[in-house]
Amino acid sequence: xxxxxxxxxxxxxxxxxxxxxxxxxxxxxxxxxxxxxxxxxxxxxxxxxxxxxxxxxxxxxxxxxxxxxxxxxxxxxxxxxxxxxxxxxxxxxxxxxxxxxxxxxxxxxxxxxxxxxxxxxxxxxxxxxxxxxxxxxxxxxxxxxxxxxxxxxxxxxxxxxxxxxxxxxxxxxxxxxxxxxxxxxxxxxxxxxxxxxxxxxxxxxxxxxxxxxxxxxxxxxxxxxxxxxxxxxxxxxxxxxxxxxxxxxxxxxxxxxxxxxxxxxxxxxxxxxxxxxxxxxxxxxxxxxxxxxxxxxxxxxxxxxxxxxxx
Ligand code: CP
Numbered sequence: 001x002x003x004x005x006x007x008x009x010x011x012x013x014x015x016x017x018x019x020x021x022x023x024x025x026x027x028x029x030x031x032x033x034x035x036x037x038x039x040x041x042x043x044x045x046x047x048x049x050x051x052x053x054x055x056x057x058x059x060x061x062x063x064x065x066x067x068x069x070x071x072x073x074x075x076x077x078x079x080x081x082x083x084x085x086x087x088x089x090x091x092x093x094x095x096x097x098x099x100x101x102x103x104x105x106x107x108x109x110x111x112x113x114x115x116x117x118x119x120x121x122x123x124x125x126x127x128x129x130x131x132x133x134x135x136x137x138x139x140x141x142x143x144x145x146x147x148x149x150x151x152x153x154x155x156x157x158x159x160x161x162x163x164x165x166x167x168x169x170x171x172x173x174x175x176x177x178x179x180x181x182x183x184x185x186x187x188x189x190x191x192x193x194x195x196x197x198x199x200x201x202x203x204x205x206x207x208x209x210x211x212x213x214x215x216x217x218x219x220x221x222x223x224x225x226x227x228x229x230x231x232x233x234x235x236x237x238x239x240x241x242x243x244x245x246x247x248x249x250x251x252x253x254x255x256x257x258x259x260x261x262x263x264x265x266x267x268x269x270x271x272x273x274x275x276x277x278x279x280x281x282x283x284x285x286x287x288x289x290x291x292x293x294x295x296x297x298x299x300x301x302x303x304x305x306x307x308x309x310x311x
Pocket of ligand 1: 060061062064065135141268269
């Protein structure tokens with residue numbers, strides 16, 4: 001178990017914007033220890049055996065929900081899971097009422113995914129529990145950014161000085177914003193690449209340059225983080241067709257092989273194979289996509305453990 005005496009500067013994890021560099025390094029060092037635990041035959045420690053955590057998901061999830069649940073169980077916390085689709089939310093119950101009823105059952109911490117940006121911030125002001133944002137609309141996905149940066153650190157030894165290209169649907173992506181904030185705090189340089197209609201107008205104010213040409217973005221970067229087109233968040237057509245998008249911004253093996261140097265390929269999942277990335281790239285030796293998923297458990301263990309230390 002980690003023995004550090006340092007603490008996070010925040011009682012909740014609502015977004016990367018609330019973390020400073022020391023917080024992120026503390027999470028990484030704690031995750032290093034938990035990754036060692038996860039590689040042992042007995043992958044469990046008693047650190048949070050006095051805690052009950054509710055995972056409340058108002059949006060679909062595979063990786064984040066299972067990763068949080070495994071992290072909680074590896075830390076010996078008691079866990080309850082709530083899926084909005086099978087709950088009394090459909091009968092008109094508000095978010096605050098729903099969460100206060102869950103908290104009345106002596107729950108200590110809430111991990112929440114919600115389709116509305118700012119839902120976690122709102123909840124943290126209206127209920128008496130620690131809140132962990134597991135993705136809020138197109139706003140932030142802090143644990144995804146932490147596990148992404150942790151995976152880059154694992155690959156290269158350090159994040160500082162690395163060049164990261166985030167490619168795809170930046171406009172609708174909570175992963176993009178959290179990654180930009182996290183990587184910059186750690187001293188990396190970030191550029192975005194995609195169709196002009198899928199790049200937010202304010203991106204330059206974040207200190208991020210835009211590259212409209214995929215090949216140039218790939219030639220510049222050390223790491224390409226390929227994002228999915230989020231059709232479920234698109235109310236209008238932002239490009240003519242998925243086929244045209246794949247021709248202009250899809251990454252395939254012949255593009256990768258023609259680059260002057262080896263780069264690392266990342267993807268937060270879920271992948272749309274054949275659209276933003278082909279199978280021969282996703283499954284290649286350049287890809288660390290499943291390392292990202294593996295690291296997600298250690299990062300979430302670290303976040304929950306450190307937040308519990310703030311109680
Ligand atoms: N990366 C990610 O958030 O995946 P899920 O939607 O499956 O949780």
